[in-house]
Amino acid sequence: MAGSYLDRQLNIADYALSGFIRRLGRNSVVVFIFALVIFMVASFSLTTTSLKHSASRLLTTVPDITVQQMSAGRQAALSVTVIEKLDGIFGIRSMEPRVWGYYFDENNGANYTVIGHANFSDKARIAGLGIDFLPALKLDADADPAVLGRGVRENLELGERRTFSLFRPDLSVQSFITVGTFSAETSMVTDDLIIMDLDSARELFGLGPDDITDLLVDVANPLEIDTIADKIGERLAGVRVVTSERIKKTYRVAFGWRSGFGLACLFGAVAAFFIFAWDKASGLTPAQQQEVAILKALGWHTEDVITLRFWESLIISALAFCLGYLGAWMHLLFFDGILFRPLLLGWSVLKPPLSLVPVFSFADLLLIFSLSVLPYLAATVIPAWQSATIRPDSVI
Amino acid sequence: MKIELHTVEKYYNRGAHNQVHALRGIDLLIDASETVCIHGPSGSGKSTLLAILGGIIGPTCGSAVIGGKKMARLPDRFLTLYRRQHIGFIFQRFRLIPELSVLENVTLPLLPLGIRPADRKKRGRELLQRLEIDHRKDFPAAEISGGELQRAAVARALINDPSVIIADEPTAHLDTRLSEDFLTIMTDLKRLGKTIIIASHDPLVSASPVVDRCLYLRDGLLCAAS
Ligand SMILES: Nc1ncnc2c1ncn2[C@@H]1O[C@H](COP(=O)(O)OP(=O)(O)O)[C@@H](O)[C@H]1O
Ligand SMILES: [Mg+2]
Numbered sequence: 001m002a003g004s005y006l007d008r009q010l011n012i013a014d015y016a017l018s019g020f021i022r023r024l025g026r027n028s029v030v031v032f033i034f035a036l037v038i039f040m041v042a043s044f045s046l047t048t049t050s051l052k053h054s055a056s057r058l059l060t061t062v063p064d065i066t067v068q069q070m071s072a073g074r075q076a077a078l079s080v081t082v083i084e085k086l087d088g089i090f091g092i093r094s095m096e097p098r099v100w101g102y103y104f105d106e107n108n109g110a111n112y113t114v115i116g117h118a119n120f121s122d123k124a125r126i127a128g129l130g131i132d133f134l135p136a137l138k139l140d141a142d143a144d145p146a147v148l149g150r151g152v153r154e155n156l157e158l159g160e161r162r163t164f165s166l167f168r169p170d171l172s173v174q175s176f177i178t179v180g181t182f183s184a185e186t187s188m189v190t191d192d193l194i195i196m197d198l199d200s201a202r203e204l205f206g207l208g209p210d211d212i213t214d215l216l217v218d219v220a221n222p223l224e225i226d227t228i229a230d231k232i233g234e235r236l237a238g239v240r241v242v243t244s245e246r247i248k249k250t251y252r253v254a255f256g257w258r259s260g261f262g263l264a265c266l267f268g269a270v271a272a273f274f275i276f277a278w279d280k281a282s283g284l285t286p287a288q289q290q291e292v293a294i295l296k297a298l299g300w301h302t303e304d305v306i307t308l309r310f311w312e313s314l315i316i317s318a319l320a321f322c323l324g325y326l327g328a329w330m331h332l333l334f335f336d337g338i339l340f341r342p343l344l345l346g347w348s349v350l351k352p353p354l355s356l357v358p359v360f361s362f363a364d365l366l367l368i369f370s371l372s373v374l375p376y377l378a379a380t381v382i383p384a385w386q387s388a389t390i391r392p393d394s395v396i
Numbered sequence: 397m398k399i400e401l402h403t404v405e406k407y408y409n410r411g412a413h414n415q416v417h418a419l420r421g422i423d424l425l426i427d428a429s430e431t432v433c434i435h436g437p438s439g440s441g442k443s444t445l446l447a448i449l450g451g452i453i454g455p456t457c458g459s460a461v462i463g464g465k466k467m468a469r470l471p472d473r474f475l476t477l478y479r480r481q482h483i484g485f486i487f488q489r490f491r492l493i494p495e496l497s498v499l500e501n502v503t504l505p506l507l508p509l510g511i512r513p514a515d516r517k518k519r520g521r522e523l524l525q526r527l528e529i530d531h532r533k534d535f536p537a538a539e540i541s542g543g544e545l546q547r548a549a550v551a552r553a554l555i556n557d558p559s560v561i562i563a564d565e566p567t568a569h570l571d572t573r574l575s576e577d578f579l580t581i582m583t584d585l586k587r588l589g590k591t592i593i594i595a596s597h598d599p600l601v602s603a604s605p606v607v608d609r610c611l612y613l614r615d616g617l618l619c620a621a622s
Contacts, residue, residue, distance in 0.1 A: 007510035015507055022495055287494075294491050297452055298505045298552075299480025301473065395491045396447045396564065 012304055016311030030280075031320045037273045038324025038372050039331070040339075041266050045364050046328050047337035048259050053185075053359045063096075063216035064225050066242045067232055077211040078239070085235055086217075091228050093220040097212040099201035103166060103194070110155045114194045116201020120145070130183035130190075134162070143177040144200035151191035153181060169206040176200075262340065270371070274379045281309075281380040284387045290394070297392035309384035310377065317376040321369060397463040397482060397559040397591050399426040399449060404458035406444050406616075418444040420616040422458070428559075431582070431592040433602045436613035442595035443488060443564050445613065449593060450485045450562045451475040463559075480508055484553030486563040490545045492552070494538035499524065501537050502551045509556065523551045527581070543574040550581060560591045567598045579604050 020027055069078035080097050099116035131147055143163055148156075156164050162178045182190035196204075202211060217232070219225050229241045284292070292305055300308075331337060406419035418441045426432050426449075434442050447453045448460060451467060454475065460467040463482065467475065479485070492501045503511075503520040511519070524530040527547045532540050537548065546566065553561060561582075567575035575598065582592055583606045594601055602610050612619040 004510055007512060008508060011507040011510060011513075014513065018500070290491075291493055294493060295504070296476070297479070297485065297487075297491070298508075299476055299556075300508050301476050304508050391453070393447060393453045395487050396443045396452060 008304075009307065012307045013311045016308050016315060019308075020312060020315050027316060030277075031316055031323070033276075034273065034317065034320035034372075034376065035323040035327065037270055038321055038368065039327040041270060041372065042325045042328035042368050043331045043337065044262055044266055044340050045368060046332050046359075047340045048262075049361050049364055050332060050337070050359050062244045062247050064219040064222070064244050065217035065229050065232065066247075067215040067217060067236070068213065068240045068242070070238050070240050075213065075240075077207060078213065078215060080210050080212055082215060082236060082239075086215075086232060089228060089231050089235070091220055091224045092217055094218045096216045096218070097198060097214075098216055099198055099205065099207060099211075099213050101201075101205050101213065103204065105155065105166075108155050110151075110192070112149075112152050112155075112192050112194050114196065114201055114204060116196055116198040116204075118198045120195065120197040130186050131180040132183055133180040134178065136179075143175040144196055144203075145179045146176045146194050146196040146200070147180040147182065148178055149182050149190040149193040150184065150187055152194055153178075166204060168204060174200070174204055270375075274375050277376055277379040278383060281313075281383040289387065289390055292387055292390045293392050293394045296390065297395045302388045305388035306381060306384055309388070310381050313377050313380040314373075317373040320376075321373050324372075325365070325368065398428045399463075399560070399591065400424070400461040401448070401455075402459045402461070404448060404455040404460065406441070406448065406453075407456045410456060418616050419448070419455070422616075422618050424611070424618065426591060426593065428591055429586075429589055431586050431606055431608045432594070433604075433607040433610045434593065434595045434613055435597045435602050435610060437597070440613045441616040442613055444616075446485075446562050446564050446593065446595050450483045450560075451478045452485070480505065481556065482559050484556065484558035484561045486546075486549050486553045486561070486566055488564040488568070490549040492537035492545060492548055495536055497534050497536055498529065498540065498544075498548045499533040501548060502555055505552065505556045519555060520551070523554060524548075527551050542569050543577075546570060546574070546578065550578070554585075558590070560593070561585060563592075563594045563596075565596055565598075566594060567596060567601055572600065575600050579606055582606050 067078070067082070069076045083095050083097065086092065086095065097118050099114075101114055103112045103114045104110075105112060148158075158164060158178065163175060164178070165173045165175045168174055176196065182193065198212070199209075201207075202209065207213075217228070219228055225243050225245065229243050233239065233241045295305060295308075296302070331339065401422050401424040404419055404422040404424075405417075408414075408416040408418055422445065434445060436442055444453070448455050449462075451462070452475075454460075454467070462478065465478075467478065492498075493504070496504075499517070499520045502523065503516040506516045506519070521530060521533065524533050527550060529540075529544050529547045529551070532544050532548075537545065540548070546569070550566075553563075563582075566578055570578065579601065582594070586592060586606055592606075594607070596602065601607065
């Protein structure tokens with residue numbers, strides 16, 4: 001008459017589920033708190049992953065070596081003629097002059113980062129940043145083509161319009177036409193960005209026809225970057241030579257410190273929750289003790305009672321996990337990770353609104369699962385052992 | 397099922413200052429088809445004796461041979477299996493789980509037996525109909541009357557079709573009419589060939605024709621049948 005092992009387990013799971021529903025009021029408090037903890041951890045992890053993803057996409061576009069002219073400790077204009085001076089260095093694949101600077105938009109008090117590229121019209125060169133190109137227009141002869149960050153588009157209130165104008169230092173007007181927009185994925189650094197042709201940028205900042213702000217050097221063999229950087233420093237007087245490795249390192253240090261700090265704070269919250277769970281699970285109410293004694297008197301084994309506790313905990317933690325993780329996705333998808341962004345990026349970066357795209361990582365999911373559901377099961381099932389060994393004689 | 401107890405002793409808290417010597421050398425033989433009533437004053441050890449017969453606790457020393465199997469010295473696991481399959485126990489205070497519905501309470505012993513939900517429900521309802529409390533099946537146990545509670549407790553004891561039915565003071569909380577109803581149910585079960593053991597100091601029970609034999613327990617000692 002005894003059914004299969006599976007049937008017995010299913011019956012116990014069934015009983016656990018109906019018990020969960022019966023005590024929905026009390027259980028939903030636990031589920032809510034637990035879901036909140038998972039929400040925080042998952043949001044943090046998703047935001048971190050998403051930022052890392054954005055960052056790594058950006059960092060691939062960082063030039064191997066950047067050369068800038070320094071004068072009295074400040075950056076000054078560099079002449080394009082340096083290209084000829086460096087031409088003989090073996091191992092340099094290509095050199096690209098660039099003009100960049102900040103443009104202050106008085107109308108709405110915003111700062112834009114303007115970059116002028118020599119090969120601006122060459123789509124492939126800057127495609128690494130992810131540009132959504134707009135369909136070609138018959139170009140207005142007076143308007144210079146430009147690619148805009150999403151934040152700039154919004155600030156200029158362009159809407160569907162393609163043309164806009166900026167002021168030169170002498171307050172004359174320079175007209176532009178939008179040929180593309182940076183994709184949301186890279187908005188971490190492209191939000192306030194305007195990319196245009198080298199000559200357009202010179203004109204906008206009032207630089208001479210030979211002036212650039214920096215020279216980007218592309219090196220054939222990554223192992224030679226440092227050697228070549230040294231050679232450049234020797235050949236040119238008063239320049240600053242920055243390698244890509246240094247930029248990446250600076251970035252990683254800042255980001256790593258922040259995410260480590262955040263993780264430590266979260267760990268405290270998680271630990272507190274499990275202590276609370278342990279405490280609750282080990283102190284059964286008299287009614288619960290009575291229930292265990294009755295079940296055992298009716299022929300439940302100790303391990304059946306433990307299985308029951310296991311299912312109860314699994315229902316609670318799996319539900320909390322789903323709710324928390326789903327909430328975290330929503331948080332990132334619809335609210336751009338607003339809770340953790342300041343912590344990870346620093347408050348100053350908040351100004352340009354950036355939109356984060358959630359990046360699904362199975363490893364992260366597994367990590368959060370094993371850091372939440374598994375400890376919860378352990379924190380509740382292990383103390384349940386002691387309650388499951390209650391002897392049935394209290395029912396007589 | 398035939399039950400034998402040989403010089404069974406039961407101590408609670410043995411060796412501690414609050415030690416209780418609840419049973420003192422009990423020798424008892426109950427035939428498979430017998431209905432036995434155990435009476436005696438409160439605190440005489442009736443419940444303790446029933447718990448040993450029902451495999452809920454083990455004796456401190458001595459042996460219990462049930463259905464030809466020696467129960468003493470068996471690990472808890474085997475006592476549990478024995479309870480699960482052969483025993484229907486009606487506890488003194490019924491011990492239903494208050495938040496569960498009557499039907500859920502009644503079918504509780506079927507869960508560890510691995511009986512599927514549909515079968516559980518069917519068997520539970522049949523039994524509740526037989527005991528005439530089908531109309532209360534979805535009520536939480538906390539919300540039904542004393543007589544209904546007792547019927548539910550009987551139904552729960554019968555759900556696994558046990559060969560031994562043990563009832564601890566089953567009529568203590570019932571009026572005469574309900575007590576007689578209970579004895580009618582026991583009469584039906586006796587006809588089915590069940591072994592029935594009832595502890596009670598209710599004369600209505602000990603004088604009932606359903607009872608084959610009365611035992612008198614006093615201070616943990618079994619005295620001659622009266
Ligand atoms: N779990 C227990 N722990 C300690 N003493 C107990 C326990 N159960 C019963 N006793 C004691 O054992 C004796 C017999 O009790 P019991 O078997 O309940 O008698 P009855 O059912 O005849 O009233 C009493 O003195 C009682 O106090
Ligand atoms: Mg008693």
